[in-house]
Amino acid sequence: MRRTALAIACVFSLLAAPAFAQSEEDVMGQIENLHGMSVEFGEAFGLLQDAFLFGDPTTIADLGVYPLTVEANGEIYDITEPQDLVDNFDYLLTPDTIAALSSQDYADLIVTSDGVGFANGALWMNLICVDDACAQAWWGITRINN
Template sequence: MRLSRSILPPLLLACPLWLAACSNPADAPPVTDQAAPPPMAATGTPPAGDTEAAVPDQPTAPAMPDTAGASGAGADETRARIERLLGDAGQYERVFTQLQQGVASGDHAAVSKLMRYPLRVDVAGGKREVADAAAFQREYDSIVTAPVARAIAAQSFATVFVNQQGVMIGNGQVWLNGECLDQACSQTDVKVTTLQE
């Protein structure tokens, strides 16, 4: 078969395209997931690990939409992540639930028992530490402000943000974390460590 000179150049240009279109996708280099962002650290220096973002002072993170109920696959994933990064997920879920119930009912004494003192507070434009449960109860209305209470009420356990610094409620309004009770850190005491607007 003889090709005309006018058709030969377009055919030569099209050959590489045909070859590319017919090539086996398995021969292509594998697509890998992007690396996770650096983890959070209280000092601002990211430690190695499975976390979302670095923060210099107060823990914060991107808004997490409340799209799942407190039970089901979302809560199971949250529990698994807590177990992997922080320890006993049951303790975190209990404190989360007690905090929601206490704030909803206005039970200042019950909420005060869920705090780790001195408690870091950043509300009404001022950072401070609350020394103990008695001070927390006296200052309750200026600490658990409307934005903080709304964030607590709107959050479901299935959608909390979790990293090595703890469990975050809302957009950083509340942080829960555990404190080791023994040398091996086999037992922890989970409390609220930060409240902020």
């Protein structure tokens, strides 16, 4: 009985412990281990962040995987082509989301086996395979959540 209580106390103390910040190298390593092509992800990250910083919806749209699911204004939209995202950009992305994405720190990315999340999950990118062997691939935006 005492061991069970001690084990439970240890688990709760671990859960209550503060999370340690990860470094950019840690994030890059996680991306490489789970998906590969971490250098290419870094390039896509730079393009995406610059596009949000400088208000360039065309570059953002070019990084999209279509149909692209966008959650905005309490609705879910399936954007079928890049021009639809460009034409409706101000409606589909809130100022708060744009600000969060433009100031995204590489070390604060969410890396899972399902992809890489930006701004606490406001935007997700995945490695998109061009062929069955995934010999050719690129990083694309697969979902935007406002």
